[in-house]
Amino acid sequence: MVVYTDGACLGNPGPGGWAWVVPDGPFASGCDGKTTNQRMELTAALEAVRAFDCPLVVVSDSTYVVYCFRDRWWENWLRRGWVNKARKPVANRDLWEPLIDAYRARDDVDFQWVKGHSGDRWNDEADRLAVEAASDQVERRG
Numbered sequence: 001m002v003v004y005t006d007g008a009c010l011g012n013p014g015p016g017g018w019a020w021v022v023p024d025g026p027f028a029s030g031c032d033g034k035t036t037n038q039r040m041e042l043t044a045a046l047e048a049v050r051a052f053d054c055p056l057v058v059v060s061d062s063t064y065v066v067y068c069f070r071d072r073w074w075e076n077w078l079r080r081g082w083v084n085k086a087r088k089p090v091a092n093r094d095l096w097e098p099l100i101d102a103y104r105a106r107d108d109v110d111f112q113w114v115k116g117h118s119g120d121r122w123n124d125e126a127d128r129l130a131v132e133a134a135s136d137q138v139e140r141r142g
Contacts, residue, residue, distance in 0.1 A: 003048045004059045004114075006126035007040025008134045017133025018044035019126045020051065027125075028141045029133040040130065041065050042095040045111075049099065055108035061116030061123055069111040074100045 002023060009016040016035035021027040028047060032040070041062035048058055060066050068074055074096070077083070082090050082097075090096060103109050114123045133139065 001052060001054050002057045002059060003052065004120075004122040004126040005041070005044035005048050005065075006061060006116075006123065006130045007037055007042070007044050008127065008130035009035060009037040009040055010134050012037050015134050015137060016040040017130040017135070017137075018047065019129030019133060020044055020048035021122060021126045021129060023122050026142065027129060028139075029129040030139040031133045031137045033137060038062075038064050039092055039095060040134075042092055042099060044126070044130065046095060046099040046102070049102045049109055053106075057110050057112055059112045059114050059123065061114050061127075063113060066111045066113040068096070069103065070113075074103075 003020050005020045007016065007018045013034055013036050016032045017029060018040040019027065019029035028051065041060065041064060045058055045060060045065050049056065077090050082093055084090050114120050116123060
C-alpha cells in the first residue's frame, strides 16, 4: 500500500498539522497548538506507519524523514546513544524513537521522496489536509 504524508506549520514554531492519505482511500489528520514543521512531518509518518500493518510505502516531501531511512541515519543515532555527528542530542527524539522502533519491528516499510508543491495529486492532498488541520486545529478521519 502507498500512503502520502505531510506536515504543516503556521509559523515555525506555531500551530501545526499533519496528515496521511491513501490514494482513493482513507485519510487522517491531526494537529498541535505549538510545534514545528519537522515535528509535524515526523508525526505524519509515525501515524501512517501505526495505521497500517500491511507492506507500506510512505511517500513524503520531507527529506528529513526520507533521508533518515534511505541513508540509515538512525543506525548511527542508536550506536551513539541518540546523539548526532556533532555529538548533540538528536532533535525530536520523542518522535524519532517510536517511528524507528515501528520501522525496525517490521520489514515491510519503505520511504520514498516526492518533491513538494510539484503537482503530485496525492502529495498536494496530504498538504491540503495538513494545512487545514493546522489552521482549524481539528483532527479528521475519513
